[in-house]
Amino acid sequence: MATSRPYWRGYLKLSLVTCPVAMTPATSESEKVRFHTINEKTGNRVVSQYVDSVTGKTVEDEHQARGYERGDDDYVILTDEELETVELETVRTIDIEKFVARDQIEWIYLDTPFYLTANEKIGDEAFAVIREAMRERDVVGISRVVLGRRERAVVLEPRGEGMVVWTLRYGDEVRSEAEHLTGISRGSPKKAVAALEAVIKKRVRDWSPSMVSDPIQESLLKLIASKKKSKTASKKSGSKSNREHGERPSNVVNIMDALKKSVAKELKSRKAG
């Protein structure tokens, strides 16, 4: 996967120690099969643009601004530069306030993962000291940082030569367990548990990224390839019939059936094997 540019640059702080850091996303959609919106009539890409809702005229990038709604239809215009000066320490600094055991953070709160590294050579040593001390104490750090104009609670965890930073969900974004997991008994039939334990132990495997492959994406790519082929073929033979919307060359239909079957087959074989 292509190296991603830093999503956020700022400072990591532990008490009086401060070092420059950079944060990059740990996940990316860049390799997902992506469809664009096309104008059916011309075959050109459809793009969006901003127009003034009153005058109807196109508004260029440099005249687009964010408006903070103070009251009904009453906006205060804020530029990006101004927004950077909003006074809150967490806009630029991840100040580690607290350290806790990893298991104190329930998985349900983990929202988005990022990777954190020292951003300049000057911070390498300070970053490494903080990271190694956390690793030896077997704790994660708790802090806050403003991302996407929201102040998020974050968890910092040493990982290899860097750290993983998780943004955490707010309390009101997590549905209550009591609402969904009610009426379930705490106990369980002993014999059934023992039998299941035996089944489970036989099928313990090492984690592998192949467990999260995407057979449907592979099928989509095949579908696209087959359509590309038939498009070229029809161009060569001069046939216009394929260009009409709604008419599908018969080989495409066939290949789709085949793809569908192959995905279903893979699913079955994984379960059996």
Place this chain on the structure above:
Amino acid sequence: MTAHRAQWKGHLKIGELACAVGLYTAASTSDRISFHMLNQKTGNRLRREFIDSETEEVVEREQQVKGFETGNGDYIIIDPEEVAAVVPDSDKMLEAEAFIPCDQIDDVYFDKPYYLAPADDESHQAFTSMRDALAKTDVAAIARTVLFRRMRTVLILPHGKGLIATTLNYDYEVRSSKEAFKGVRKVKVEDEMLDLAKHIIDTKKGDFDPAQTDDRYETALAAFVKAKAEGKALPKPKPIKVSKPNDLLKALRESAGLDKNSSKNPKAANANSGKKKSAGPGAKNASKAKTKKAS
């Protein structure tokens, strides 16, 4: 039984044992502050319009289709029905394919959590047996099925009286930490610094409840907007002082509360930071002084 509607209903299966279950959204991410886009010149709201990239004419919704770029601005039109046809019919069966030791779970793959609960009375015994067997063996179950129109892998773990099924990101969506940290320079950490940092950590150990976090940005932004509207001078961000390698040990000592002199006498501590231009020799002197204090 829960009154909420399940996002998905099907069966959970381990070995030959199966039970009816429902998946319920356990968490969501909400956007909070939403700004409106305005025309800076007129102050009017902006509206989004979809146009043809070449002809610049407005393209109505019914004229918009999905296409895949094959290079050089060439597109293959894909019918949504064709995409849907690639997705196999769901067997509505979350069958455990493998079990992963809990300490091997790479949480970077986590996408969205769902509560998993028994869907009918007959399923309770099988459900609680699976929950407790997973807990006892300290593993997570890996299962995959068609969920929300994609074939998804989920990781199933005991949670309270029920289970949590977390959808996982696909392999091509996750950057491995190894790759992300490949270019990072390895630094040898001095024992004294490490001990000081560990001491600082010990003084900051505590409990944390993520549910109690509030968003202070909204308040700060509201204050900022008020100041701007009243024509007050906008604050300038304060410069951030980075710890220089030469000052690192000193900063750690002060943080750990060991450097009593400097904390009692803030003037002395500020003397160095004030002389920014002579940082070179000043820093050297400071580190010499530290060595004396330590011995």
